[in-house]
Amino acid sequence: MSSIKSIAIIGGTHGNELTGVHIIQSLKKRHENPVFDTFNFTYVIANPTAVEQNTRFIDVDLNRQFSVENLASLDTTLVELNIAKLLNQQFGPKQDSKTDLVIDIHNTTSAMGATLILLEDSPFYRNMGGYLKAHMPSANILLEDEIAYLEHPYLCTIGQHGIMLELGAQPQGVSRMDILLACEEMLDHILTYCDLYNQNTLPEIPEFTAYRLLDVVKFPLDEANEVAGLVHENMLDRDYERVKIGDPIFRMFDGTEVLLTGEQAIYPHFINEAAYKNSKVAFATALKFKW
Amino acid sequence: MSSIKSIAIIGGTHGNELTGVHIIQSLKKRHENPVFDTFNFTYVIANPTAVEQNTRFIDVDLNRQFSVENLASLDTTLVELNIAKLLNQQFGPKQDSKTDLVIDIHNTTSAMGATLILLEDSPFYRNMGGYLKAHMPSANILLEDEIAYLEHPYLCTIGQHGIMLELGAQPQGVSRMDILLACEEMLDHILTYCDLYNQNTLPEIPEFTAYRLLDVVKFPLDEANEVAGLVHENMLDRDYERVKIGDPIFRMFDGTEVLLTGEQAIYPHFINEAAYKNSKVAFATALKFKW
Known part of the structure; x- marks a missing residue:
């Protein structure tokens, strides 16, 4: 199995979902990354203009612009399509990515708690869901595998692997400390999982309850x-x-x-x-x- | 005491607070008003453009434009200031109003439940708060009398009397049925109170718990x-x-x-x-x- 050597953590894909924004801002201020020996980090606020304006997006939903077709389009008129192409250069490119795992942080106004959204039924993702569920029983694991991984238009699919953290309920433009703490906990378990995966020291992951879209x-x-x-x-x-x-x-x-x-x-x-x-x-x- | 002969119910003062919008839309569709003999109704969605765009306001916060100074200003460049002057003509004018009571419906992303905001410590408002609290114990009564009634810049102050219904927690742009039902209940008690007030058949209102800003x-x-x-x-x-x-x-x-x-x-x-x-x-x- 190939290891996870590079991880990108992304916040502010939607400008009014503030948990990821605060997490990236904290990472930037800390001047040192979470300590794991087996991989390195990058992180970015994906749509700073939308964050500044406290809106989901300026022209179109950034998290729907990452289809292979969109990324190849010659249109340069849409703010978010331009951002998508730049992020794809920086962290992708989709289908042949230099980033092993992209973690994209979102909020929802729904009471979905800490939900890990996975886009493919493979051992890597299955065990990640099971590891998280074992260490954070309140987390929900949601599998959206109705289409193939690369067919999804989501930002995280520019990585070799890509996942979304979806945290709620949090109103748009609001930042709740309980939600932020839950996101940090979730992120910590997922990074630990990747580290154990890289060292080939993962425990056996027993069956667990998940939801399929x-x-x-x-x-x-x-x-x-x-x-x-x-x-x-x-x-x-x-x-x-x-x-x-x-x-x-x-x-x-x-x-x-x-x-x-x-x-x-x-x-x-x-x-x-x-x-x-x-x-x-x-x-x-x-x-x-x-x- | 003067009776409450005309009541205006206003929703959509903030375009992304949907409870009032749905209540006004329902009133319009019903083709008949809530039945009370002692007063008549008007109702309106205050900022339909903001509702259409699912935003709090276009240029400035409509619910801060109703100071005497603003209503007298000659500026015609701000969408909400223009609306304020038109609403003041239709339901006011402030300081000499043709409307006896203006009820303005709001939502908050805070968990404030069903809150009645009153702007003056007078027997009419005090008894309204007490009547509501007696019939809907979950309701909260919030008195904001740090300045005089007519000094407040709120829309409801274009009425001889003016109150705000503040319901939450509801994210902006979301409409919750539990919040809508609570607002309808609140409105029903307040209208009943006005009817009893007009008939001079109000029961004695005992002391009750309230909050002062x-x-x-x-x-x-x-x-x-x-x-x-x-x-x-x-x-x-x-x-x-x-x-x-x-x-x-x-x-x-x-x-x-x-x-x-x-x-x-x-x-x-x-x-x-x-x-x-x-x-x-x-x-x-x-x-x-x-x-």
Whole structure:
């Protein structure tokens, strides 16, 4: 197995998600990196202009610009597409990267706690999820492997390996100390995992509970295509909790309820994520599995 | 005593605070108003452009434009100052208003629950607070009477009487059903209070617990004037809970704590309000009192 010799830690990919920004700022001030012998570090605030303006992005969502097609486009008019190409030069290039692992730090307004998002079902990622879960039982492991790793448009895919840390609930533009501490803990476990992986001294990782992305569910709309109801009050702040067929998922503004239909229970997450409001996404669904 | 014959309900004063927006949209769709015999209604979304753009404001904070000086200014370059003058024509004018009560609905990213903000210590407001507290014990009553009613720059002061409903925690751009239901309940009690007031059939309102605005506390800053720490994790989501001298109020990014100094316990609120981040305000303080 190839070892993880270079790690990039990235914050501020979305300018109003402040945990990563504070972590990178702290790393810069500290003048010395977290001490691990088997790899070296780089770190950067990806979209400083968006951070300055306290907004998710200026022109387009930076974390959706890293498809192979986008990175090859000749368009130079979009702030975030230009940043994507520069980050791809600095840390990538995607498909043949000089960086072994890219860790991209995000916040969500959903109560997803400390979630590690993995994009591929491989031993490296599986064991990382299991190691984290064993050392930080409150963490959630979310596998988004509905498409191949390199097909994802996410920033972290410019690395040979790439992961996202997703921490919530934290409103956009707010920075919570509990969330920052959880992110630091998560990061510490993941770096330790990489160090053990490099030294080939990883313990056996037993089976653990994880979630696999299934679908997204949109808000109910009225005839004018306006949102006609909200996520049901019973589901609020209960990301990753089971919702069975027949359970209420929306309450309409007229007071009536919409119940879950379909064939299986779901595990909602990204419930009420502010950034998904424009696309009218109310939450994502997952299946729970033993990994 | 003069009765409350006309009530204006206003939402969307800040475009990314969605509870009021949904309440006004529902009122508009319903084609009939809440039924009370003793007063009539008007309602409006104050800043529809900001709502459309999912932002607090376009140029300046609309809810700070209603000072007598601003309303008399000849500047026509600021979107929100123009709106302020038009709302003042429609519902005011301030100091000689045709509207007996203006109710302005807000959200906060702080865990302030259902808070009724009152701007004057008079029997009308005191009894409104007490009536609400008696019928909705979870509600908080916050008195901001550090300056005279008409000196406040808030939208609601264009009414003969004006109050703000402040509901949280709700991230900007998100709409939570539990918060919407709490706002509807609050509104219903306040309208019922006005109806009883008009009929001179109010019950005796016993003493109740309220909070009186004291001050604001800024984030600790470093030599470069950057935020150097966050609200202490012990204080998060604990708006209106007592903090004594010596309790930690900030944790710095280097891990050290800042303790409360001074001469009296405080009751923090607006903890981590996203909109106050630019002015580096971490929270407001209040004293608790029997009203």
